[in-house]
Amino acid sequence: MNNTPLSPRPLPLPHLTDGRQRVLTSAQLRAHGLTGAEIGAQCRAGGPWQQVLPGVYVLHQGPPTSEERLQAALLYCGAGSPAMITGLAALALHQFSSVPPLLALDRIDVLVGRTRRLRSTGWVQIVRAQEFPEPEEVTGLPVAPVARALADALTQVTDPTTVRRLLTEAVRGGHCEPGSVVRELNRARLLSRPHVVDAVDSLLAEGRALAEDRLYEMVRAYALPDPLWNVDLRLPGGPHLGGVDAYWPDQAVAVELDTRAPRQDEDALWSEYTRKREHLERLGITVVHITPRKLRDSLEQQATVVRTALMASTDRAPSAYVVVLPR
Incomplete structure (x- = not known):
């Protein structure tokens, strides 16, 4: 007798496998007519799909792309509910050179409302917001503004060199002004940490030097x-x-x-x-x-x-x- 498990029956859903949308929730799949049993069958060993987060599926095998990980993280936090990428993942999307590539990050921080009943799971870390900032759209995804993303990232970063490098790039790279950074650090109660305070003092000095240079340029350029x-x-x-x-x-x-x-x-x-x-x-x-x-x-x-x-x-x-x- 041949006991080899049968591969799941291919589903006649070309609109789900033509590459246009490869990350969906169980609710979205059911809306396409699939039952829970059919979804589970597609994710069994040898099947064409995989479950990457609770209730979130990638419609192919192999590692998800960085974009698929971001989409999955947002879908896990609830389609249609306020949520945005923050922390190091957001800084990577904002093109920070001092942040590892998205695929190298072992977690993706997602900012959600304070009252949302969600738990961190897998590579998704839930960050709760008392005050919800206006998201910026980056590559079609809602992303926290740089100053907010930076503050959320620094709640987990303790290395003084990394902290200084991130703060410096935020200002020197023209992503935001020192004042907005310090305001967010103060909101996150990070200004009591000595390594953050030391980096902020350097940040403010650099921000003033940049502003002075622009003031000199203004006088010269406009005669x-x-x-x-x-x-x-x-x-x-x-x-x-x-x-x-x-x-x-x-x-x-x-x-x-x-x-x-x-x-x-x-x-x-x-x-x-x-x-x-x-x-x-x-x-x-x-x-x-x-x-x-x-x-x-x-x-x-x-x-x-x-x-x-x-x-x-x-x-x-x-x-x-x-x-x-x-x-």
Whole structure:
């Protein structure tokens, strides 16, 4: 007697095997007319399909592709429910060179709502979100913004060199501004970890240096008058008024880069910025606040703002005399 198990009967479903959609859930397969027994038969040894996650099937044998793993992870978390790829997998999709390729990752983090009843399983790690960010579409998939993906990744990364490398690439590669990164790290309560704080300090220093370079470029590229760079302002024989990144003494116009780190004391720091600005403006000095993001995304527009402030100086009353010192 021949006891060799019979191969599963081929199913007449060419629309499922023509390469257009090779990752489906059990509910989707049933919607195509398959029974649970027929689905199970296709996944037995020697069958053409495989179950890769609970209720999720890949309609071929052999290792799933990176795209199929991502699709399977999202389908496991529920089609039609808010879910997005985050963590290292999201950074790989955002083209981070310091992150291993998707196929080399042993897990894929998926961000879901806090109340979802899902468990991590296989290579899918569930990350619950109190606040759900707006996803970005990358290769047709919902992916967490870089700053959020970075914070979710760093909850698991403890190597200081890796942390510093990821944070540096986020800023140097133009993926996001330092402020948005620090805001997400603060939300994830990661700023209490010494190796993260050390990397953040370097990140903020690098972010300020990049913003200063763009400010220099703006003055040069749009033929603005040369200002005095990085100076302190003081009343003659009086109090220190504060430092500014660029100052045009003849027009009494100052530019200040807003590179605050959004930590727990953000409100107090913003109040200090506001007090300084109001004090300078009472003295007749126009203060133009520019964020690193504006310098990155709209350099010409920021040059126009500064040029307008310089030209308007002829219509204003003369400013108070201030002492300008290098800082």
